[in-house]
Amino acid sequence: MTANHTDGVLFIGGEFRAATTTVPVIEAATEEVLGYAGCASESDIDDAVAAAHGPDARAWAAAEPAERAQVLKRYAAALHSRASDTATLVSRENGMPIALSRGVNGVFPAALIGYYAKLVTNSDVEQTRPALIGHTIVRREPVGVVGAITPWNYPQALAVMKLAPALAAGCPVVLKPALETALDSLIFAEAAVEAGLPAGVLSIAPGDAAAGAHLVSHGGVDKVAFTGSTAAGRIIGAACGQLIRPVTLELGGKSAAIVLDDADTEATISGLRSASFANNGQTCHLSSRILVPRSRYDEFVDAIAALARGLIVGDPLDERTEIGPLVSARQREQVLGHIAAGKASGARLVAGGSAPADQDRGWFVAPTVFADVDNASPLAQEEIFGPVLVVIAYRDDAEAIRIANDSQFGLAGTLWSPDVERATEVARAIRTGSIGVNDYQLDIRSPFGGVKASGLGRELGPEGLAAYQVSKSIYRVGEPIAPIQH
Template sequence: MTQSIDTARLFVGGAFRGAAKTVPVIEAATGEVLADGPCATVSDIDDAVAAAHGDAATQWRNATVAERADGLKRFAAALRARGQDTATLVSRENGMPITLSRVVNGVFPSVLVGYYAKLIAGWEAEEARPALVGHTIVRREPVGVVGAITPWNYPQALAIMKIAPALAAGCPVVLKAAPETALDALVFAEAAEEACLPPGVLNVVPGDAAAGAHLVTHPGIDKVAFTGSTNAGRVIGAECGRLIRPVTLELGGKSAAVILDDADLDSTIEGLRTASFVNNGQTCHLSSRILVPNTRYAEFVSAIAELANSLTVGDPLDDATEIGPLVSERQRERVLDYIRIGRESGARLVAGGSVPAGLSRGWFVAPTVFADVDNRDRLAQEEIFGPVITITGYDDDAEAVRLANDTEFGLAGTVWSQDNERATEIARAMHTGSVGVNHYQLDIQSPFGGVKSSGLGRELGPEGLDAYRITKSIYRADPILS
């Protein structure tokens, strides 16, 4: 842990204050208490929203693009200076392998803030358009105060995907981080303070479900941005619909990896190492359903099982570790229950299936592979959020696409082939928000989000900035002056 973080504090109105309520944050690799983290009360949420409507935060909304860009650059620098300590802290909180954490928690936040600082530099708030009568000024304005609710699996990355574009657009933010990763959320507060962001522009109030529910329905919130489970997203979406409140929902997934019959065995298996097992399986866009042509079924089942058995499981702070512990005992029991369901379904267990030998301390599960899985089974239809993947055979490309789309989810997917054009055609036919061809890597300049039960709206890219702006038309009877 970084020495500068007082763990039992909230950040409201530009100042730290003691948290009246705390919850223990458990270290995933040991099962022991790491520290007491803050847990915001309803009153804390009220204060944070009030601060976001304060005079200083309003000045941020009305600031010039250049002024906001300068503030974002200072914020990015402060996050970058803390990056490596933050990466270690997150790995201790949620079990993420440190080599991944250094990128997504240590580097990515500052890079994304810098991206949006640069993106708005050339942004004009108003555009004049000729009209049938006179002309129209199309104006883009901040949507208002944003309630951001984020999960524990990629706590820094998923939070900054909301904070950065919201601040760039001129929107104050109230961040309700997950209690499992309440400690690293305070890094955003430290960085905001060092960057001299105006008081109330960013408020950090980690809390439980009750705090999140109050934030969603608070009359002072103008937009909600949520990443989390589909079940929670349905409740939040229903509330925002009732309130006629804009909402972005990035929810669960059960994405398919479509291996075509011409795929190179070695490069495909190497790609699945991250596409299907990244972050201990605690990843929403994971390619957890692997679809394999029956003509090459035995070969790929054997290779995928060998891959799972070869992954190094252990201490998330060790550079050699590829699979760390799950975030909590509760999550481990959930994953083990799905493994039991798989064993009872008739599917064939070909790798893993238990707690690894010698790792009973902490929340470890061995990388697990089930073959011969019926696509209609729970194992193939429900999001497990652990290192468990399924393999299902298919006869032709049309069946592969049908199986890939036969799910309530539509967040992501991958296609593996030596023919990029053929693979891209398969990708076009998959009903998802994103598809990777021979790899899967989010692009900060391009939109990310889901369809169907995987969510609404998009993050990243210019589209991520648009999510925090509203458009206003000002109709004028006079013509545009040349």
């Protein structure tokens, strides 16, 4: 059986199979059926995990890193050849503007797989360390079978942030993507077949919460990697804790953009365009709390409101579009509910606040800005996951730091100032997993992840590879010997 993005198939143990249950995938901009996603059952998950323990998958784990890297390079090439179609499909599924989708869903997966193929080739499997009784061989081995659960907002990018390091480390992966973006997940399967990835090393089983729960608790899974909401992450983390199972959790955020008192207005507003509104606000690391000095508060409120009102809202496949629709009717209703609560709280609405009047179909929300917001309010404390910003005043740098840290989350953030050293000093005081000075862009060579309710563990960089390895110490009496080189 071959894959078709519209016919409700799964990819289990190297083969495509028809799903027993299918659900429609609705195009975000048209509200029309785009295709049908296969919804994995518990028995499908069982088969996928069994395949991950099969002989081909065991051979993958035992292979030399350079051997795996050669397959991964072919995998990267196969994904790259599909990049344009992948980007378009994702934009139709979740409403992401095509200009953004080309990079994060088209180019990024192949680039990250290539990075980890090179990294694992140039890394030592073993190191020899002197010890009191002789020496110790410290060996890095694959953690085992990985259950990866990914969301709909950046479906290709967030999946490959797990697939690339796990596969490079030698770990078979059972990937459970979100049903809203299940169609594009099959591209990973098609490319895997073309690249010659051994059967069982990768299975793709889109599914609902029940399928995810079964994967997390499965006795044949050795590690779980999850990106999604903090609420779901707490449940998954608790299950993994009970099982003494390692877990990586990349969760929600409510990050602060601190505009310092010497900030250039034009440069700051230009940077906030992407740092605060990327992917229609459906981005975990967005700077959605804008902290502005009281001395310049009115100036920046006006400028941020003008930015929101000036963003181009429309068809995500149009090159000019900056804000597309949200992923689903349910997501739009949730965002509009937050906006209604914000209006009722007494915060001052200065832009947006509703669905745009000129969009007669699609799940659009106008870019929205609230001023005079209390940082303790739900509007400032809860992740909205839509194009909604709040502007909060502060007196001095110390209060800005206090407000930024007064959150259950700690995922990201930004600082805005022409004085890079001063901004960096403030950045060091923010309790967060990552922060940008005058910009915010993930770096594939550097770790990404959160603290507090924003998660556990790190993805990307060497740290992302280490998350899929376990260390073994072999204590030996005698003189040190040369480590195994790869």
